[in-house]
Amino acid sequence: MRKKILVLMILLIISILNLGWIKQEQDSTKKLDVLVTIDVECNRGDKPTLITGEGVSPKCGMYNIMDILEEYEFEGSFFVNVYEHKNYAEGVMANITKDIVSRGHEINLHAHPNSNLSFYNKGIENYNLEQQVYILNYGKNLIEKWTGVSPLAFRGGSYRINDDTFKALKIVGIPVDSTVYYENDHNKISNYKTINKVTKYNDIIEVPIIELRRKTSKGFKRSKFDVDWLTYDELIQVLEQAKNNDLKILNLMLHSFTFADMNGKSGGKLILQIGNKNIYGVDNVDIDDFKKMLEYIKTDDDIDIVTFKEWYEKYSDKDMINSRDFIPVIYR
Template sequence: MQTKVIITIDTEVRSRNRDLPDPFDRDVLGRLQGNNYGACWIADLIKNHGFTGVFFLDVHGCAKYGENRYRELCERLLNGGHSVQLHTHPDQMYDPQRRHMHEYSLAEQKAIIREGMVLLKDWTGKVPLAHRAGRYGANEDTLKALETNGIYLDSSFFYGRADCKLPFGNSNDPFKAHGVWEVPVTVAAEPITKLGFRFPFWTRLLWKRYQKLDVNCMDAKQLCRSVMEVYGKVPYLITFLHSFSFVQRRPTGFVTDDAAIEAFQSLLRLLAEKNIPVTTLDKIAGELVGNP
């Protein structure tokens, strides 16, 4: 089976940094010590390897951080050949006490998605074709709300994640539910950790959990190994990072996450060296749902 890789970047302000003077500057643009390590830098890294990425943009921060900044970011990403799709963190614009989509009614979710689509259409000139719920916090009503609004691709399902309330079994394969194609966040088995001790890698045959292919969750070696283990077994392989993946907040201040940068660069080199095809969700829409 030929596997196509989809590089996804959740582009957002993280909740614990909303106390900063300019969290958009830090978490979305990744500005640190005169350099940029955020969405635009990530976009350039991807493009320099001949690939395109899918930037899931949390539109609901625009009321706090300025709509023009989101518009400019969209233009920058689109000019680089990348895809911008809908990401929903409803607590940013709606109820701060309800952080996940599954905490909202079907009617509320329909409105949240509809309003997000209007914003993205205004900024990009395009209707979004795909969605991911913030913190993977979707439920079946989320899929129903997407279908009602004409979005037929979702990538919120994360097997084993407590925040994710989609009641489906362990599968990295795409599947259809409530009229929407779900392209799961790809997971790989990894050893469990007990009392601070991480068991050797081979022990995942006996005791394991599932982890997404995330530059902040796996080092370079494990990430590349996990990609190759899944490669050839599924039609689409989803890799993951955030716009803020390369900037760490510590008690003494912010620093670059050099291990995450190395993991991402190693992943891009692996894909290039092995000529693994990289695509975007809007490009596979025709394959799955018949929409261009």
């Protein structure tokens, strides 16, 4: 009898342990990783105003984005368009990259063509494989020279990419891409394997730009997970829908100039015109929305903000298999 009781107790303990393991596994599937990605670019004029806010306010530039992230103890992933370095005085672009790294944030490669570069003065998709390898190596080498860090991820400017770009990334040793944006006109790839779900193209891991649908009185409109495009409530809707539908990872978009008011909603007068962009002052609404979103994430145990490096180190193919290709729908 005692033997039977002992066996039953052992079985009960094993069952409890297994239930705990199952619960742990279920909890882990709820975890949502968010990449806060910032495209650092100006590419107009002889001062990096759209990067630093110079000539308007430092609150408009990337340094304020870093300040806010650090206030909440998060790190951002900054995609820097180093190809515009010849627009500015010697060392300006180098110092920008060094500042990002010295403050503990991640630096990755962004690529916009530049009229000062004879080898790269049109969209990258217009170049053959050999030329794309040269273009990517040029940018990668600049980042390594200036910071001592090798970029882990790439994003094509204006989402420009084609099938050869994946091959070129593999050759130059950049394992992650974050350019694919479903049915964007500048995506010249032969086919889309997913919409929002992580996938692979030519052995390059693809973390797509997040495609959304916004419900309006006239039906559904396309949108994306971008601080400049969404209100605070909409940002939270996307987070919760992704978390509850096993999307696993969200790619949040900002630009170095996200906090510049470019449509006059702050009520100010036109301060500066840079190329086709008008700046009226500081976009305090977007700043407040971004801060509130970070606070929301910080208090939710099921959401993490990670860098590409942190995510890549724990990444495995099963993450692609277990996640869903889900499109969040937002309501305003």
